[in-house]
Amino acid sequence: MSLDIEHIRQDFPILKRELRPGVKLVYLDSTATAQKPASVIEAMDSFYRLSNANIHRGVHTLAEESTALYEQAREKIARFINAASPRQVIYTRNTTESLNLVAYTWARANLKPGDLVILTEMEHHSNLVPWHMLAAERGIRLEFIPVAENGLLDLDAYKKLLELGPKLVSFTHMSNVLGTINPAKEIIALAHAAGAVTMLDGAQSVPHFAVDVKALDVDFMAFSAHKMLGPTGIGALYGKTALLEAMPPFLGGGDMIKEVKLRSFRANDLPYKFEAGTPAIAEAVGFGAAVDYLNSVGMDNVAAHEHEITEYALERLEEIPGVKLFGPEAKFKGGVAAFTLDCAHPHDVAQILDGDGVAVRAGHHCAQPLHEKFGIPATSRASFYLYSTKEEVDRLVDGIYKVKKIFS
Amino acid sequence: MDDLYREVIIEHYKNPAYRGHLDPHDYSFEDSNPLCGDHIEITLQISADGAVSDARFDGHGCAISQASADLLIESIIGKPLEDVRHLTKQDVLDLLGIELGPVRLKCALLSLKVLKAGVYGLGEASDSLVE
Numbered sequence: 001m002s003l004d005i006e007h008i009r010q011d012f013p014i015l016k017r018e019l020r021p022g023v024k025l026v027y028l029d030s031t032a033t034a035q036k037p038a039s040v041i042e043a044m045d046s047f048y049r050l051s052n053a054n055i056h057r058g059v060h061t062l063a064e065e066s067t068a069l070y071e072q073a074r075e076k077i078a079r080f081i082n083a084a085s086p087r088q089v090i091y092t093r094n095t096t097e098s099l100n101l102v103a104y105t106w107a108r109a110n111l112k113p114g115d116l117v118i119l120t121e122m123e124h125h126s127n128l129v130p131w132h133m134l135a136a137e138r139g140i141r142l143e144f145i146p147v148a149e150n151g152l153l154d155l156d157a158y159k160k161l162l163e164l165g166p167k168l169v170s171f172t173h174m175s176n177v178l179g180t181i182n183p184a185k186e187i188i189a190l191a192h193a194a195g196a197v198t199m200l201d202g203a204q205s206v207p208h209f210a211v212d213v214k215a216l217d218v219d220f221m222a223f224s225a226h227k228m229l230g231p232t233g234i235g236a237l238y239g240k241t242a243l244l245e246a247m248p249p250f251l252g253g254g255d256m257i258k259e260v261k262l263r264s265f266r267a268n269d270l271p272y273k274f275e276a277g278t279p280a281i282a283e284a285v286g287f288g289a290a291v292d293y294l295n296s297v298g299m300d301n302v303a304a305h306e307h308e309i310t311e312y313a314l315e316r317l318e319e320i321p322g323v324k325l326f327g328p329e330a331k332f333k334g335g336v337a338a339f340t341l342d343c344a345h346p347h348d349v350a351q352i353l354d355g356d357g358v359a360v361r362a363g364h365h366c367a368q369p370l371h372e373k374f375g376i377p378a379t380s381r382a383s384f385y386l387y388s389t390k391e392e393v394d395r396l397v398d399g400i401y402k403v404k405k406i407f408s
Numbered sequence: 409m410d411d412l413y414r415e416v417i418i419e420h421y422k423n424p425a426y427r428g429h430l431d432p433h434d435y436s437f438e439d440s441n442p443l444c445g446d447h448i449e450i451t452l453q454i455s456a457d458g459a460v461s462d463a464r465f466d467g468h469g470c471a472i473s474q475a476s477a478d479l480l481i482e483s484i485i486g487k488p489l490e491d492v493r494h495l496t497k498q499d500v501l502d503l504l505g506i507e508l509g510p511v512r513l514k515c516a517l518l519s520l521k522v523l524k525a526g527v528y529g530l531g532e533a534s535d536s537l538v539e
Contacts, residue, residue: 347446347470347515351412364445377445377468406413407422407471 003297003305009387011037011293023357026392031176031336031383032361033226034207036290040229043289044282054278056255070281073288074271080291081202081221082212083238087270090237090244091279095203096126098222098237099170101274102199103130105247106220107168110197113139116166118196120145120153120182121373122175125366127201131170145171147373151178151328158187162194169196173205177367177381178327179310179336181205185216192217197243203227207294208334208385209303213238225283230290234283237274244270251276302386306335309384313337313393320400326379335384338365341400343407346380352406353380353399360396412506413471420475426482428464437526438467441518446473448522450481459488470515472508477519479503484523492527495520497538 009015012035017025027035047069053062055070071086078086092098111117117131121144134140143166145158153171169191174181184205188198199220205211206221207228213221220243224235239247249256249267253276258266267273294302311330314337317323322342327333341349350362360382364371371377382396430451438449446469455461463485465477483503484492500520501508508516517538524537 345468345470347512348413348472351470351512368445371445377447407418 003301003386005305005387005389008297009389011039012387013038013041015387019357026356026358026395028382028384028388028392028396029359029361030385030388031204031227031365031381033232034229034385035387036229036231036286037293039293040231040286040289044231044286047282047285052282055281056272066281069288070279070284073284073291076288076291077236080295081206081223081238082214084214085241088238088241088244090239090271090274091284092222092235092237092274093233093280094226094235095201095222095224096235098220098235099126099199099201100130101237101250102170102220102222102239103134105250105274106197106243107134107140108138109246109248111138111140111167114141116141116143116164118143118145118158118161118166118169118171118191120171121147122153122178122180122367122370123172124176124201124203125368126203127170127172128369147178147180147370151175151180151326152332153180153182153187155183155186159190162190162196166191166194166196168199170199170201172201172203173211174208174334175327175367175370176204176336177338177365177370177379179333179338180328181209181332181334184218188216188218204334204336208306210299219243225287225290228290229293231280231283231286234280234287236287241270244274249276250274253277255279297386305386306384306388309388309390309393310335310337312390313382313384313396316393316397317400320397320404322404323400326374335388336381337383338379338381340376340379341403344403346378348407349380349400349403352403353396356395356399356402358392358396358399412508412512414506417471417475417504417506420478421471424465424474424478426464426478426485427466429466430462430464435526437522439518439522439525441469441473441514446470446515446518448473448477448519450477450519450522450526452526454489457488458490459486460484460492461486465519469518472504472512473515473518476500476504476516480519480523489527492523495524500538 014035051065053066055067074086078089143161146154148154173184191198197219200218202221202223206223219240221238226232256276258268324340326338346362362380363378433451434454435452440447448467450465453462463481465481520538
């Protein structure tokens, strides 16, 4: 079934925006953050207008409503990733905080000097720096699954690394630069066979195709609301119950405790043990509304549409002399097209495209080591979502020809 | 927007007059813009009376950062080092002759940051040098 894109686009108020008179927005930066449907904006607006109160404390009507809405959203998110229980879904600020939570709690409780953590060369800084910090503090060792020239992980090299006895394998499900969708199930199964715990950075996968934590058998998974049509300021960490139960708490404060004495405390049950302080309540409601929206469209439909747009984009970009694309062929790839142009710096490309209303990102996209691997300081990146169209790809291509004209 | 890519900027980007590296030199400094990976290195030779007798820049980056480096180097040759220390953001913008948003401003000011950190003998080129 193909999507009724015109109908979908009607749901996103921002897509109607003219940036300047006669210049319509062409938003090709959904990998950085997705646009929001009216239903998400309205759910948050309605929360503040009708139900706003702090959660888990008061017994008044508003407090009960707020608590119910906050927890219903958690249930929706849990079902969306097929978690066995909503107690396994911990609200965080974003993917970065989810990854850091595991690095601060599970890793500090379980890793000793010399222990090995395996990452990949295509990680976002958020799945590199927490481990650099732990390596400096604890003396853990880091190894990286190499990325081959074709943009895919070298699984033979991975199997060799597993012989070193890693304690954790933490990797991205989908590269935010190359678009590579990694064979998560296989990577996780191999890690488990080697006795390692696994963590998946789902920031780019959960928004774009059906991700089933049970089928993957993953131990931890991090993702953000804002990349999947929801608000900024909220994300989630999924974890297997036994691991979460055994972990020390993360931040200390209200809500994460069962009992506090002057000199001690007892931690609360899951998931509250990891949710200190007043959380992002309206954002949780918006997160739930985003999940409802994606469910109403169907994740398989979202994935199929993005695949079609990506294939078209790669085909059109390849036609342009001087464009070099990064990442694997379309069948291994999500909706991302990172490229360089021989005559102009990515920043200039993005600037000139912006003049025509086309929003792309330029830089190293928080994946500096990956860019170094490919010997380039930066790329321009166009990325797609369920509301992207072939006409928008055409506008991108027209814009690149304009850059070539200015710089030739 | 098209203003941003005025002829003069494209010209200085594509055919910079002062790209290079002076050896020997009296001052040398380099730094990057973490946002886009632009990189600038500047080398200076200073005459006995304390003026910039020659200068070059090297590096890579967007048209704005490289053109502004070329224009900046051109403007400081022959100037007393003391004047170079007092160059401001506005001086660079005047050289470029364009208005810039906050993101591109960083590109335009990278060379000034590097230059000032170099002449002040600082370990790192910080934003406060060009504010």
